[in-house]
Amino acid sequence: MRRVERAPHGGEPDRDLLDFSANTNPRTPDGVRDVYTDAFEDARRYPDDDYPDFRAAAAAFVGCEPEHVIPTAGGLAAIRLALECELEAGDAALVPYPSFGEYAREVQLQGASPQFVRSDDLLEVRTPLLEEVDLAVVCTPNNPTGEAADPDALAALSDRCADAGTTLLVDEAFLGFTELPSAATVTGEHVIVARSLTKLFGLPGLRAGFAVACGERRDALETARRAWSLGTPSARVGAHCLRQADFVAETRERVARERDRLARALEGRFDVTPSDAPYLLCDVGDESVDDVLASAREDGVAVRDARTFRGLDSHIRVAVKDREANDRLLEALGVGDGADEGENR
Known part of the structure; x- marks a missing residue:
């Protein structure tokens, strides 16, 4: 068999960190x-x-x-x-x-x-x-x-x-x-x-x-x-x-709403790729990806080093979770909350 290296993935083993490196729903269906x-x-x-x-x-x-x-x-x-x-x-x-x-x-x-x-x-x-x-x-x-x-x-x-x-x-x-x-x-x-x-x-x-x-x-x-x-x-x-049709519908609505909010906030620091998925790809530009990753970890948040994807050399990827977790991500990355003016939080 041809020897092939394992591919890197998201997923943070340190349970003390809030994991934004893996794109999974933070909620599960009832029952x-x-x-x-x-x-x-x-x-x-x-x-x-x-x-x-x-x-x-x-x-x-x-x-x-x-x-x-x-x-x-x-x-x-x-x-x-x-x-x-x-x-x-x-x-x-x-x-x-x-x-x-x-x-x-x-x-x-x-x-x-x-x-x-x-x-x-x-x-x-x-x-x-x-x-x-x-x-x-x-x-x-x-x-x-x-x-x-x-x-x-x-x-x-x-x-x-x-x-x-x-x-x-x-x-x-x-x-x-x-x-x-x-x-x-x-x-x-x-x-x-x-x-x-x-x-x-x-x-x-x-x-x-x-x-x-x-x-x-x-x-x-x-x-x-x-x-x-x-x-x-x-x-x-x-x-x-x-x-669980109701769960799926609620998830889609929440992810779309929170993804838009995160994107608005993250655009204050990064170049954010438009997305239909529960994650956002961010180009950090002239910043150091290593520094962005390390700084987020110091604030208790793990994000994905997207340089492991072919063709990307200045990118991170962040998952879209629920509002409370997303607020922690924005705080760790030093950007605003992305809320519309007058939005009832």
Whole structure:
């Protein structure tokens, strides 16, 4: 096997710091603890490997048929499963940058070669280039920049991939924070969608997600996935969370409101990239990224060093949390609160 280095990620191990380096919901749906506890006794037996309840909940959430859902232990497991099935040594894959570092790593682990395309150019890639690769990856909203793919542009890219005989892998790990439709609603046999539950529902340690595919690709993914790919607690809690429409609506409204407030405040110090996601990418300009990170840590806040993303050399990324936590972030970064004049706090 080719030796490939591990990719850096957010997530702060020091529990004394308020963690803005990982983009997870600070809240979880009501009833999660009870569902998890109730699953304990059944966890003493193997799960039902068909996962009918989880598949039904996931399908309803993204708008596909239950049989098109492939349960996985998180979104990254869905990505690896897709690449294991679609790539082999000597293949090539279009990978966006700056974007999630695991794409290139996972491509390389299959013995294939990543070909990097700027994330804001990827949707415009034409058929001749697509014909030279075996797979293309789209991240929507893109991590770390935060922009979501226009559905029409994504559909047009999907059509060109079909014409070129190229598999399209769409990573929708953060799409649940938006009102945009999933690519699962229009998927063709050349499209695979990867979804993560843990970010939207605030349970990153649970490891629950799924892929969506149809036709022969669905059959290949279903055959290749690990037996008992979700533990009983993950499957039960995941199905419960996916049915919490009010929680999802409240989360989307809060994130949009707080993201706008944070952006206004952060723009007083940094160049902030417009975002559709629960995070903001900030260019610190002539300031030292190391100094910004260290100063925030001294005030009890961890933010993401975004220089670990390909193509970025003067950036940090901050998550969007609830108002109280966001106020602490703004204080640690030495900027205003971003409130509109006269806003009732």
